[in-house]
Amino acid sequence: MTPITPTHYMALAAALFTIGVIGVLWRRNLIVIFMSLELMLNAVNINLVAFSRQHDHVTGQVFALFVIAVAAAEAAIGLGIILAFYRNKETVNVDEIRLMRW
Amino acid sequence: MGEAIAFYSLAALILGLGLAVITARSTVYSVLFLVANFLCVAMLYVLLRAEFLAVIQVLVYAGGIVVLYLFVVMLVNLKRGPEDHADPRRRDRLGLAMAGLVFGQLLAVAIYAFWPSQATGGASATAARGIGNVEQVGHALYVEYLVPFEVASVLLLVAMIGAILLAKREL
Numbered sequence: 001m002t003p004i005t006p007t008h009y010m011a012l013a014a015a016l017f018t019i020g021v022i023g024v025l026w027r028r029n030l031i032v033i034f035m036s037l038e039l040m041l042n043a044v045n046i047n048l049v050a051f052s053r054q055h056d057h058v059t060g061q062v063f064a065l066f067v068i069a070v071a072a073a074e075a076a077i078g079l080g081i082i083l084a085f086y087r088n089k090e091t092v093n094v095d096e097i098r099l100m101r102w
Numbered sequence: 103m104g105e106a107i108a109f110y111s112l113a114a115l116i117l118g119l120g121l122a123v124i125t126a127r128s129t130v131y132s133v134l135f136l137v138a139n140f141l142c143v144a145m146l147y148v149l150l151r152a153e154f155l156a157v158i159q160v161l162v163y164a165g166g167i168v169v170l171y172l173f174v175v176m177l178v179n180l181k182r183g184p185e186d187h188a189d190p191r192r193r194d195r196l197g198l199a200m201a202g203l204v205f206g207q208l209l210a211v212a213i214y215a216f217w218p219s220q221a222t223g224g225a226s227a228t229a230a231r232g233i234g235n236v237e238q239v240g241h242a243l244y245v246e247y248l249v250p251f252e253v254a255s256v257l258l259l260v261a262m263i264g265a266i267l268l269a270k271r272e273l
Binding site for chain 2: 002003004005006007008009010011012013014015016017018019020021022023025026027028029031032034035036038039042045046049050052053058059061062064065066068069070071072073074075076077079080081082083084086087090091092093095096
């Protein structure tokens with residue numbers, strides 16, 4: 001069996017990122033679209049940590065930490081917007097979301 | 103050999119759970135698959151010798167963000183299914199084709215970037231400098247990246263205030 005190279009990790013991250021892209025483009029439920037975004041951020045983190053391991057340098061892990069912090073902020077704000085929108089429109093279907101104000 | 107077995111089983115789990123997240127009919131199931139996916143990614147970090155990041159992944163993602171998602175899913179009780187109404191102008195096929203394009207591009211980059219040096223990657227020497235992963239990350243975070251670290255904390259504070267303002271009924 002061949003050893004696991006960074007290419008393997010990049011292929012895995014590419015596949016996971018694509019799953020996230022498919023989720024964003026295909027689903028109509030806003031909450032599931034946000035979860036797909038989290039999947040994409042995780043794919044990026046896998047890449048960063050794989051490079052950190054390959055170069056034997058810790059910077060990639062620090063970047064992944066910042067990505068996690070930004071993901072937490074994004075989740076809080078995004079879910080707040082979803083809640084505010086649901087309160088006004090009673091829907092989380094992106095095909096019905098057309099207005100920025102009401 | 104052991105690393106290969108661990109990697110391939112974890113990769114299969116991550117991709118399968120990711121597919122389950124975007125295909126599950128119920129949003130609650132989606133969130134639960136997402137927790138399992140995050141835990142598998144945390145195990146992958148352990149495989150990559152990033153133990154601190156694995157702990158943070160479990161704490162922040164599986165412990166914090168997913169609980170937030172669950173709260174929202176349970177607060178948003180929809181009378182009709184969220185996917186019932188489809189805009190006739192949607193282009194689902196085009197979206198899938200574009201996703202396939204993204205995948206091909208990323209895969210091409212991954213293969214192209216490491217093709218000549220296939221043998222040198224992977225089993226790089228382990229960082230056994232008598233200093234653990236947590237110390238290394240902490241040193242980098244608090245010495246080299248101190249300013250971005252503080253900016254990230256301000257970002258989290260602003261996000262917290264914004265989320266509270268957005269979720270309040272009356273200001």
